[in-house]
Amino acid sequence: MDVLASLGLRYIKVFNMPSTRFEISYDARWDARYVKASYGAGSRVSASILPVEAFSPKSIVHVSPIPPKRACKIVERVKSKSPETLISINTWMGYIRGRRNRELLKELALKSDFFILNDSEAKALAGTQSLSTALKLLKAKMLVVTLGELGAIISREGGEVQMVPALNFPVSKVVDTTGAGDVWCGAFLAAYKVSGDIMRSVTAASIISGIKCSGWGFEKLRNLRFRGIEELIDYVIGLREGAVQKKLTDYVK
Template identity: 25%
Template sequence: MGNLLVVGSVALDTVKTPFGEVSEVLGGSATYFATAASYFTSVDLIAVVGGDFPDQHLKFLKSRGIDLTGLERRAGETFRWKGEYSHQLNEAHTLDTRLNVFETFRPKIPDQYRSPSMLFLGNIDPELQLDVLRQVRRPILVACDTMNFWIERKREALWRVLEQVDVLIINDGEARALGGHPNLTRVARETLARGPKYLVIKRGEYGVLLFNHKQTFAAPAFPLEQVQDPTGAGDTFAGGFMGYLAATSNLSEASIRQAVVFGSVMASFTVEAFSLDRLRALDYKEIEARFREFKRLTHVEDLV
């Protein structure tokens, strides 16, 4: 089997929060995912950038051992996103989106990527997600992300995707939009009936919920003194989650729960700085240490 494969976006972000502002920094769903996952396993990345994409960003991704054979470089400008956060930091207010070369992106899977061990379908058109699934041999685990735009405009195609994936990773607002109900437990039951084995619901500062057909698992968000920029936290979570599972090749219930915590660990580092700055400086010993802190945070002795 091959590496962990991610299909998504690579972008240049301009972000303003109450704690600072950055312009034209490295971003994109595939970027955050692949960088987080690279701390656990080998990653192949499929995306598109324009001729203006800085070489320094390519060097960084390669330095993390991420294979960029599938990163297409076209004439034109790279996908750009501009957003702003209030003090609550729960939701970005999009100020400008310029898809540029990403608007006509049609993922082409190189031959050496066609047998991935695991596959993550980033937040792209469900029709494109289906096309990627047709181009690869069935991995042992497939996960995907989506957003309200696709839920509202491509619902039928999205349901066809969900029939073929093992894990759906979305936030609570997206879950309610998909299920058409405010109760997340009910939404989970109805969503799982349509195909996925697991539903992971990201709830920002309130942590993560993991549902399967039998059980529910909840992990808190790690309490931090410093949060600068939540951009990419969800994609970083997915990268930590999938990266750990790809590293262990263990899909037991216990391993899935550990993966949720590793995803939360990686997301907790990302929000401490703008862009991928915290992930650039990260050491695996820090990841292990924070995992243990998570364990202490949630441990409760059994009743005597």
């Protein structure tokens, strides 16, 4: 709550329940296997608790991984109250299991403005081992497939496909990738909100998620502040050129 308090608690819903917790096993490539899940307060997230009075044509609503049926209800409620509000959807491998879940996720891909998956999730949802084939099979207003340190592939309505290489944060050692996908989504949408530029937003997301992975939890992000994407890119360039101390004091507040 201390972290959230700095952002304002007006639209934060608090339940007297344990936090959502996962037990995750990672392999040498940092691919995750979920061993155990306890959803806790996360199970209470629903369309009925949305602060619809906060939505506007300039808003972006991100729906993190939740059961697809519940995600559909959230999208319907947001669009019914504020049709011009942009919606981003992200899911995870566990929700791709089952034919009905896959059908609902494919519907969400068409209803949302940004449908964000990693490459493994995209292939699983499309039912193929080929990412190229998955990009052809999955239909969305804008499909964003993240590729880790490589960047992302953007597939738009009409068949346009674009590879956006990442400008990576120079990480000497990956410490913790838990939550990197959530960080990527948040950074991407925040950058898009201020710039309206997809390519620069992917760049920002790749950098921020890389910074996150260089420490435990979100410790490397909590004190960073950037006024725009240009400052973020300057920060990374400074690190690559060896100006570490100067750049840290410039941007840590």
